[in-house]
Amino acid sequence: MLRKFTAIALLCLCAFPAVAADPAAPSEAAFIRDALIKQGLEQGLDKSPELEKLVTEYRNDQLSRLALEASRDKGMPDFTARAEEIYQARLDTQYTLPLRLRVRVLEMNLPTGKETEIQDKLKAIRAEVVAGKVDFKAAVIANSNTTELSLTQGDSQWFKKGDKPDLFFEKAEQLSVDKPLSEVFIHQKTVYLLSFIDRKEPEIRQFDAVKPEIIAELQKEYREDHEKMVLDALREAFTAQKSAM
Numbered sequence: 001m002l003r004k005f006t007a008i009a010l011l012c013l014c015a016f017p018a019v020a021a022d023p024a025a026p027s028e029a030a031f032i033r034d035a036l037i038k039q040g041l042e043q044g045l046d047k048s049p050e051l052e053k054l055v056t057e058y059r060n061d062q063l064s065r066l067a068l069e070a071s072r073d074k075g076m077p078d079f080t081a082r083a084e085e086i087y088q089a090r091l092d093t094q095y096t097l098p099l100r101l102r103v104r105v106l107e108m109n110l111p112t113g114k115e116t117e118i119q120d121k122l123k124a125i126r127a128e129v130v131a132g133k134v135d136f137k138a139a140v141i142a143n144s145n146t147t148e149l150s151l152t153q154g155d156s157q158w159f160k161k162g163d164k165p166d167l168f169f170e171k172a173e174q175l176s177v178d179k180p181l182s183e184v185f186i187h188q189k190t191v192y193l194l195s196f197i198d199r200k201e202p203e204i205r206q207f208d209a210v211k212p213e214i215i216a217e218l219q220k221e222y223r224e225d226h227e228k229m230v231l232d233a234l235r236e237a238f239t240a241q242k243s244a245m
Contacts, residue, residue, distance in 0.1 A: 071230045072223040079222075083214040087207050095205040098161060101172045104154040104195040106140045110186065122184045122193050129181060129195075136181075136195045155197065168192065175199075 040046060087095065106125065110118050125143065128134040140154035161169050171182045175196035182194040 068227065068230065072226045074226070076219065076222055079215050079218040080211075082218060083211055084207065086214050086218075087210060091204075095210060097200070097203050097205065099173070099202050100158045100160050100200040101156075101169070101175075102158050102197040102199065103156050103172045103175060104136055104140060104197055105144075105156055106136070106154060106193040106195075107144055107146050108191050109145055110189045110191055115186075118191055119184055119186070122191055126181060126184060126193055154195075158200070168194075 045051060106122065108118050108122065121143075125134065125139050129136050129139060137153050144154060156164075156172075159169075163169075164172070165187050167185065167187050171185055171192070172194055175182060175194060176199070177196065180196040182192070184191060184193050186192070
C-alpha cells in the first residue's frame with residue numbers, strides 16, 4: 001500500500017509543479033497534493049521507514065549536487081583582466097556595431113509579362129497606406145506571395161549592410177519616422193515596398209557594458225573544467241578501490 005501511495009504522490013508532485021500559496025484561488029495541483037498528504041497522514045505513512053528512506057535518498061542526492069557545485073566554484077579567480085583581453089580581441093568584430101535597420105517588407109514576384117501590373121498594384125497599395133485607408137501590416141499579410149514574409153507579417157528583423165542586397169539596404173536606410181514608406185522598387189524579378197520599423201545607429205559597446213557577459217562565459221568554462229576534474233578524480237578513486245578489492 002505504501003509503495004502505491006508513494007508512487008501516486010510522486011507522480012502528482014512531478015505532474016503538478018509547486019505553486020504559490022493563494023487561499024483565494026486554490027489550484028487543482030494544490031488540491032490533489034493536499035488530499036494525498038491528508039490520506040498519507042491518516043494512514044500513518046509519515047512515520048513509515050520507506051518514507052524515511054525516500055527522504056534520506058533525496059537529501060543525499062541534493063547534498064551531492066551541492067558538493068559538486070561547491071567544487072566547481074572552488075578557487076575561481078577574478079577574471080577581470082582576462083575579460084579585458086577578450087574584449088580587445090573582439091572589439092572590431094563583435095563589439096563595434098554598424099548601422100542596423102529593421103523594416104516591414106511587402107514583396108511580390110514579377111512574372112514575365114506582368115511587371116507593369118504588379119508594380120501598379122503595389123503603387124496603389126502604397127497610396128492607400130499613405131491615405132490611411134490600409135494598414136501596411138494587413139497589406140503584407142493579404143498581398144505578399146512570400147510565405148515567410150506572410151508568417152512574420154513582413155518583419156525583416158535587424159539587418160546590417162551586406163545582409164541584404166545593396167539596393168534593398170539603400171532604400172531601407174532612407175526611411176525614418178518622418179518618412180516611413182519607400183517608393184516601389186524592383187530587384188532581380190521581385191518588387192518591394194518597405195515600411196520603417198526602427199533603426200540603430202553605429203555604436204561601440206563599451207567594456208563595462210559587456211564585462212558581465214564575458215565574465216559569465218569565463219566562469220562557465222571554469223566550472224565545466226573543474227566539474228570534469230572532480231568527476232574524473234572520483235572515477236579514478238572508484239576504479240582504484242574496485243581493483244584493490
